Amino acid sequence: MDKAVEKQTAGRMSRRRALLLLERLEALYPDAQCALHFQTPLQLLVATILSAQCTDLRVNQVTPDLFSRYPDAPSLAAADPVELEDLIRSTGFFRNKAKNLIGCARALVERHTGEVPQRMEELVALPGVGRKTANVILGNIFATPGMVVDTHVKRLAGRFGWTRESDPVRIEKDLCRLLPEERWTQTSHVLILHGRALCKAPIPHCSRCPVVDLCPRIGVGRSH
Incomplete structure (x- = not known):
């Protein structure tokens, strides 16, 4: 296979896998939203x-x-x-x-x-x-899709193989390229909740994680 085609194919596979993982997380945290209290x-x-x-x-x-x-x-x-x-x-x-x-x-x-x-x-x-x-x-506030990269999003994006970057701005760019624009805001919410609940630093609770089979570190990544 031509290297350019192979790279494109790998990229599409990565997007499909990322979306599958994201959909599972969204089902796991259906009420994910900003945890800060505000009215204005x-x-x-x-x-x-x-x-x-x-x-x-x-x-x-x-x-x-x-x-x-x-x-x-x-x-x-x-x-x-x-x-x-x-x-x-x-x-x-x-x-x-x-x-x-x-x-x-x-x-x-x-x-x-x-x-x-x-x-x-x-x-x-x-x-x-x-x-x-x-x-x-x-x-x-303004319903403009935004990818929030906090410490949880940074950690999970790396563990999921969605980015290899460490700089938040570069991570944001990688995630925005990988995921559909209309999913950016909610992606941040569910990753933050999953990071707080199970995918903790420094040691994630993989044995209790409902999406561990899709995680490249332990599950699906070993067979691809």
């Missing part, structure tokens, strides 16, 4: 910034008081840094997060009339917002 785009933006190096559970414990104290971008932009730091202290890295939250809110007021923008390039231009946070906003 600004609330999700704030919560996602706080979630860096912090659990969603802890963020959800902090945000009710935070959202009550700063209900919109102008109030957050005018926040006293020390008061804000005290409210978010338990999320870790609170000084840097407070600085980013105030800077982000000020940018929203100055550039976007206090509203959260709907385009990737505008989101990543905000203080404290990278592609991961922007994809959370796009996928969960």
